[in-house]
Amino acid sequence: MIALLGDLGVLAGLFGAIGLLLQGSQALRTGTTPDMKRMMQLLFGGAIVSMLALQIALLTDNFSLSYTANNHASTTPFLFKISTAWSALEGSILLWALMLGIFGYLMWRNYRKAPDSLGAVAIGVLGLVAVFFFGMILTVANPFEVCTAAAQTGCLESSLNPFATAEVPLQGRGVNPLLQNHILVAIHPPFLYVGYVGLTVPFAYAMAALALNQPGPEWARRSHKWTLVSWSFLTVGVLLGGLWSYEVLGWGGYWAWDPVENASFLPWITATALIHSLAVQLRRGIMQSWNFALAISTFGLTILGTFLTRSGAVISVHSFTQSPVGPAFLGFFLFIVVGSMALYSVRASDSASENKVGSLLSREGGILTNNVLLTVWTVTVLLGTIYPIFVGVFSDRTISIGRAFYDKTSLPITLVLLLVLGLSETAPWKAATKATLADRLYLPAMAGLTTSALSVLLGLRSRGTILAAGLAVFILAGPTLRLYRLASAAASRRDMSLFQAAANIVRRDRAYWGGMLSHVGVAVIAVGIAASSGLSVTTVGLNIDMGQTVNFNSYELTYVSGFTASNPQRNEIGANVLVKRDGRTIGTYQPQINTYPTIAIPTPAVVAGFGQDLYLSLKNIDGDHILLDVHVFPLQWMVWLGGFVIAAGGLYSAQGRKARDSEEALKRTSA
Amino acid sequence: MKRPLTIILLVVVGSLSLFLLGRLLSNSEVLYLEPNEALEQKVELGDSQFLLGGLIRPGSITTDGDVLRFVVTDFTNAEILVRTTETPPELFSDKTGVFLEGTFEGDEFHATTLLLRHEETYEAPTEAP
Numbered sequence: 001m002i003a004l005l006g007d008l009g010v011l012a013g014l015f016g017a018i019g020l021l022l023q024g025s026q027a028l029r030t031g032t033t034p035d036m037k038r039m040m041q042l043l044f045g046g047a048i049v050s051m052l053a054l055q056i057a058l059l060t061d062n063f064s065l066s067y068t069a070n071n072h073a074s075t076t077p078f079l080f081k082i083s084t085a086w087s088a089l090e091g092s093i094l095l096w097a098l099m100l101g102i103f104g105y106l107m108w109r110n111y112r113k114a115p116d117s118l119g120a121v122a123i124g125v126l127g128l129v130a131v132f133f134f135g136m137i138l139t140v141a142n143p144f145e146v147c148t149a150a151a152q153t154g155c156l157e158s159s160l161n162p163f164a165t166a167e168v169p170l171q172g173r174g175v176n177p178l179l180q181n182h183i184l185v186a187i188h189p190p191f192l193y194v195g196y197v198g199l200t201v202p203f204a205y206a207m208a209a210l211a212l213n214q215p216g217p218e219w220a221r222r223s224h225k226w227t228l229v230s231w232s233f234l235t236v237g238v239l240l241g242g243l244w245s246y247e248v249l250g251w252g253g254y255w256a257w258d259p260v261e262n263a264s265f266l267p268w269i270t271a272t273a274l275i276h277s278l279a280v281q282l283r284r285g286i287m288q289s290w291n292f293a294l295a296i297s298t299f300g301l302t303i304l305g306t307f308l309t310r311s312g313a314v315i316s317v318h319s320f321t322q323s324p325v326g327p328a329f330l331g332f333f334l335f336i337v338v339g340s341m342a343l344y345s346v347r348a349s350d351s352a353s354e355n356k357v358g359s360l361l362s363r364e365g366g367i368l369t370n371n372v373l374l375t376v377w378t379v380t381v382l383l384g385t386i387y388p389i390f391v392g393v394f395s396d397r398t399i400s401i402g403r404a405f406y407d408k409t410s411l412p413i414t415l416v417l418l419l420v421l422g423l424s425e426t427a428p429w430k431a432a433t434k435a436t437l438a439d440r441l442y443l444p445a446m447a448g449l450t451t452s453a454l455s456v457l458l459g460l461r462s463r464g465t466i467l468a469a470g471l472a473v474f475i476l477a478g479p480t481l482r483l484y485r486l487a488s489a490a491a492s493r494r495d496m497s498l499f500q501a502a503a504n505i506v507r508r509d510r511a512y513w514g515g516m517l518s519h520v521g522v523a524v525i526a527v528g529i530a531a532s533s534g535l536s537v538t539t540v541g542l543n544i545d546m547g548q549t550v551n552f553n554s555y556e557l558t559y560v561s562g563f564t565a566s567n568p569q570r571n572e573i574g575a576n577v578l579v580k581r582d583g584r585t586i587g588t589y590q591p592q593i594n595t596y597p598t599i600a601i602p603t604p605a606v607v608a609g610f611g612q613d614l615y616l617s618l619k620n621i622d623g624d625h626i627l628l629d630v631h632v633f634p635l636q637w638m639v640w641l642g643g644f645v646i647a648a649g650g651l652y653s654a655q656g657r658k659a660r661d662s663e664e665a666l667k668r669t670s671a
Numbered sequence: 672m673k674r675p676l677t678i679i680l681l682v683v684v685g686s687l688s689l690f691l692l693g694r695l696l697s698n699s700e701v702l703y704l705e706p707n708e709a710l711e712q713k714v715e716l717g718d719s720q721f722l723l724g725g726l727i728r729p730g731s732i733t734t735d736g737d738v739l740r741f742v743v744t745d746f747t748n749a750e751i752l753v754r755t756t757e758t759p760p761e762l763f764s765d766k767t768g769v770f771l772e773g774t775f776e777g778d779e780f781h782a783t784t785l786l787l788r789h790e791e792t793y794e795a796p797t798e799a800p
Contacts, residue, residue, distance in 0.1 A: 251786070315703050315724070315770075380692060387696055398703040400722050402772075405699035409692070541756070 002057045003065060003162040006144035009049030010137050013097060016042025017130035020104070024124010028211055033115035036123055040108045043130060047101035050094055054085050054143055064166035066158035067091065067143040069150070073174035075568040083186035084175045089310070089325060090143035092189060097133045099197035100126065103226070107201060110222070118218060121208035122201075129200055132332050140324040182603075184244040188237060192264060195234025196302045199271060201226035202278075203299035203340075206292050210343050215288055215351040217281065223295065224278045225654050231271045232650035238264050239643035248603060252538065252615055252631045254639065257406040259314040262385045263305030266378055270298040273374040275650070276367045279511070283429060284364055286353040290371070296340045301382075303333045313389050315400045359431040366424020373417050380409045411464060418471040418526060422448070425519055426478045443481055448474030462534035469530070472523035479516040510656025518649030525642025531635040532613075541619065542628045544577075553632050555614055556580040560588065562621055571595045575618060575626045579607055591618035591628065608637060701772065707749035709780075716775055723751065723771045723780060743769065743780070755782040 019039030027034055057065050058081050061074040071088040072081065080087075086095040104126050111119035137143070139160075146162060147155035150169035202223035209219035241264065242254035255261060274294040277287045308314055311326025344351075357368050384401045391399050426440045452470030460466055487502035494501070506513040537553055544550050544559040551557075558578040565572040574592025578585070589605035607614035612634040620627040702721040704712065709723055723743060728750065731742035744750045753771060773782035 315722075376688075383692060383696060384699070391700070399700045400703045401696065402699045402701050405695055408695060408699075 002053055002062055003144040003146050003166075006050050006053035006057075006065075007138070007142075007162045009046045009051075009053060010094075010097075010134055010142075010144070011046070012042045013046030013050065013101070014131065014134035014138060016040065016044075016046055017127045017134050019043075020127030021124050021131055024121050024127055027117045027120035027124065031117050033117060033120050036108055036111065036120065039127075040104060040123070043127070044101035044105045046134075047094075047098040050137070050144075051085065051098050054091060054094060055082065058082070058084050061172075063150075063155075063170075063172050064147055064168045065143070066145045066147040066155040069147050069153075069155035069169050069172045071173065071175055073153075073172045076175055079183065079186060080175055083189075086189045086193075087175050087185075090137070090141045092193075093133060093137055093141045093325070094143055095190065095193055096197055097130065097137060099193050100130045100133060100200065103198055103201055104130065106226075107204070117212055118205070118208050118214055118222075121211055122204040122219075122222075125204035125207045126200055129204075132328075136325060136328055140328060182244060182248045184240050184247065188240040188244055191233050191240055192237030195230050195232075195237050196264075196267065196306075198226055198230025198233065199267060199298050199302055201230070202274065202295040206295035207340060207343065210292060210340075210347045210351065213347060213350055215347075217285065220278050220281045220288070220291060224275070224282060227271060227275050227278060228650050228654035231268070231275055232647040232654070234264070234268050234271065235643060235647040235650065238268060239640065239647070242643075243640060246636075247606060248601070252604075252617060252629060257381075257384075257403045259316045259385050260309045262381050263308045266305060266382055266385070267298050267301040269374050269378045269381070270294055270301060273371045273378075274298055277371050279515075280364045280367050281353070284355065286355045286357060286364065287368070287371075288353045289348060289351045292344055292351055294371075296336075296344065297378075300333060300336055300340075301378075303329060303336060307333055308385065313392075314385065315388065315398065361427070361432045361434075361437065363424055363427045363429050366420050366427060369420050369424075370417055373413060373420065377410065377413045377417075380413070381406065384409075414526070415467055415471065418468070418475060418522070421519060421522065422471060422474040422478055425475070425516065426482045440478065440482060444474050444477035447477045448472075460535075462530070465527075465530040465534045467530075468526045472527045475519055475523040479513075479519065483513075483516075511653050512656070514649045514651070514653025514656060516649070517652060518646045521642045521645030521647075521649055523642070524638050524645060528635050528638025528640075528642055532633040532639060535634045537632040538630070540629045542630050543625055544628065545625045552630050553614075554581055556583075557616075557628070557630070559626050562623075562626075563590070573621060575621055577605070577616060577626075577628075579614065589616060591616040593618055593621070610637070612636070705745045705749075706743055706751045707745055707747040709751060709775075710749050713775060718774050718776070720772065720774050723753075723773070723782070724768060725751075726768050740779075743771065751780050752778065753780045753782050755785060 016039045020036060020043060023034040023036050023039060026032065054067070056062070057068050058072055061068070061072070063069045063072075067088065067090055068084075071091075072084050076084065084091070086092045104123065107119070107123055107126060111123060142160055144162065145158035145160055146164045146166045147157075147169065148159045148164055148167055149155070149157035150167040152169070153171045154169055154173040205219040205223045209215055238261075241261070245251075245256075246254040274291065277291050277294060280287050281291055307326060307329035309316070310329060313326070357364055359365055360369065384405050387401055388399050391397055422444065423437075423441065428436060448470040451473040452466050455466050455469050460469075483502055483505065484498075486505050487498050490496075490505065491498045491501040496504075539552060542550060542552065542557075544557060546559050546561065549556050549558040556579070558580075560576040560578050562573070562575050564574075572592050572594050574590045577589050577591065579587060579589055586607060589607055591603070591605040593602045602618050604615055604617040607616070612632050613636040615631040615633060617629040617631075618626060619629055702719075704721055704723055706723065706725045709716070709721070725743040725745045728742040728744045731740075733740050738754060738756060740752060740754050742750050743753050753773075754776075755771070755773070770786040771780065771782035772784040773780055775781075
């Protein structure tokens with residue numbers, strides 16, 4: 001029953017997707033604006049029905065589906081029952097399809113208000129992408145396969161036929177323990193997917209503009225807001241993954257340059273470039289050709305990333321299911337790249353902007369420079385990620401690229417990025433006079449230099465941290481000074497408080513000041529990353545007997561007692577560790593090991609602090625003594641705060657493209 | 672016309688950075704081997720660093736002061752004794768893989784880093800424990 005309902009939903013979605021594709025190509029041929037309502041209803045409705053069917057199956061512990069039998073158990077806590085819908089391959093592809101439905105519906109709502117062929121063709125492109133995803137759900141990644149041969153727990157064989165006679169296991173295998181260990185991992189995938197899937201929208205508009213040979217600001221205008229929103233969600237998604245890794249996995253870090261992590265980071269870098277250069281195109285009518293290329297490569301990277309994580313082509317500590325989905329994604333990736341590049345090269349001469357960047361000493365000059373740097377960074381990370389595949393193809397060696405490669409290349413690139421960011425974020429458009437630049441940059445630069453100098457005087461020896469701190473203050477001070485000057489001028493002119501004046505200025509140009517908020521986040525995260533990695537202190541295998549006190553860094557750690565707790569789905573074993581710092585008691589913390597039927601996962605205790613985090617990871621507990629890995633990560637909170645501020649700035653900025661208002665405000669601010 | 676000069680400059684800078692990147696890439700290469708491959712190539716490997724991936728054989732973990740030893744195996748049942756001062760995933764069983772970076776020292780593999788592999792697929796024991 002539930003299998004039939006799910007499959008019908010998928011079929012409806014596929015049908016709707018094909019319909020949209022056909023209507024889109026009709027619009028392309030004839031220039032008409034078809035009514036796409038029915039087909040969009042089928043696509044979106046079908047995706048909703050399928051996801052609901054899967055949720056019902058999970059919440060009612062219906063083990064007749066092999067998906068529930070193999071990824072779910074009746075003892076799974078409620079929250080994780082819901083998140084099980086995307087914790088395994090088939091369900092996560094369904095979530096992807098649902099997101100496509102949501103973004104498609106939103107695109108259609110804009111189209112309905114003012115139907116034109118650009119909108120219709122763009123929806124057709126989204127339809128094409130949806131055909132691929134629904135097609136995969138129906139064939140190689142179907143979460144509604146009926147279990148035809150049950151094991152004691154779980155399912156051995158299954159059938160795509162929804163009418164097959166089900167053999168229902170008594171109990172399911174349960175969701176992977178790692179994926180029910182912490183709430184973060186339940187919400188990390190949806191955020192990541194909103195970001196990933198949302199980047200289909202700029203791609204769709206870019207392809208539509210190229211296919212119709214309608215270059216100009218319109219496709220960029222429609223893409224910009226969606227790119228900002230998707231990019232913000234992608235930021236949070238990547239961040240939540242790191243936070244989960246830090247809070248749950250207990251290896252004492254949040255980012256390892258693993259191929260799977262890179263897969264989520266690569267489209268983030270190109271999307272970062274895209275939101276900036278789209279703004280330049282909208283403002284100055286330049287960089288259009290570049291924007292087409294960025295929109296295409298960003299979307300291409302989301303598909304390539306999924307191929308990398310799903311194919312087993314690279315060695316990764318994150319081992320996802322390997323299935324026929326891998327080759328399917330590779331095929332789709334090649335199709336996208338070949339198809340869009342062909343279209344792009346045919347139209348390239350028509351899409352090149354008439355104007356050129358006049359002077360590098362301008363806001364667009366800085367954005368152009370950083371676009372190049374971001375592209376270099378993308379190519380570098382991409383090379384490191386896929387290089388092992390080429391080595392594997394051309395020789396019989398299997399290799400992996402160590403972290404050092406990424407650390408070595410990323411450090412100089414990001415430092416220059418930060419510098420150019422600080423130099424150009426307050427610069428006027430078109431061309432800046434040296435006097436204007438000096439006026440806006442002198443104080444921020446002095447503040448930055450003073451910070452670096454002070455940190456050296458205070459005994460800081462980590463070169464990365466010293467530079468990052470100086471650049472961060474430089475980046476922070478620029479827009480702060482600008483806002484202060486504008487606000488105090490407005491305040492005296494209009495007789496209002498400074499705060500009120502500042503709030504008015506910000507509200508009138510959300511696009512710009514949202515961006516500045518993101519830059520504040522960048523400054524904060526830069527310091528967080530530099531300090532937490534450059535100044536960290538680590539001791540592995542610290543042995544503490546019961547009742548004994550051990551000194552580490554400025555802390556005193558006492559192993560007070562052990563504890564055990566039993567839950568239906570897991571057993572917990574852990575230690576009560578009393579933490580004192582400089583003689584003052586901070587509290588009792590409980591690093592623990594959660595034991596699931598076949599696997600044990602250490603869950604660290606993090607003593608978060610303003611100055612630094614103390615990170616306790618229990619490695620072993622044995623009656624009278626424990627073995628701890630202990631880390632100190634200075635300013636770790638800045639990594640999380642900075643990341644969320646970046647995303648918040650993006651969302652705030654996305655509201656602010658109400659054309660006329662911001663145009664005027666921009667004129668005023670750049671006058 | 673400035674254009675040809677700009678293009679030449681770009682090509683030179685581009686190829687130079689690609690060359691440097693390539694050098695850095697091949698320098699950062701870490702060979703990945705599973706136990707059976709590592710044993711086969713033991714002579715050629717000498718004391719060079721590589722990444723060993725496999726499964727910890729349950730019950731093989733022993734401690735000797737700070738030094739920990741355990742056996743890493745694979746699906747061909749090839750076995751390598753690993754010595755490390757890193758803390759091992761004591762409670763991890765044969766369902767969990769490890770990545771170890773290090774070198775052969777005699778018959779032992781000396782691991783300087785130890786990473787756990789976390790899987791998405793998960794199988795509960797088919798027989799109740």
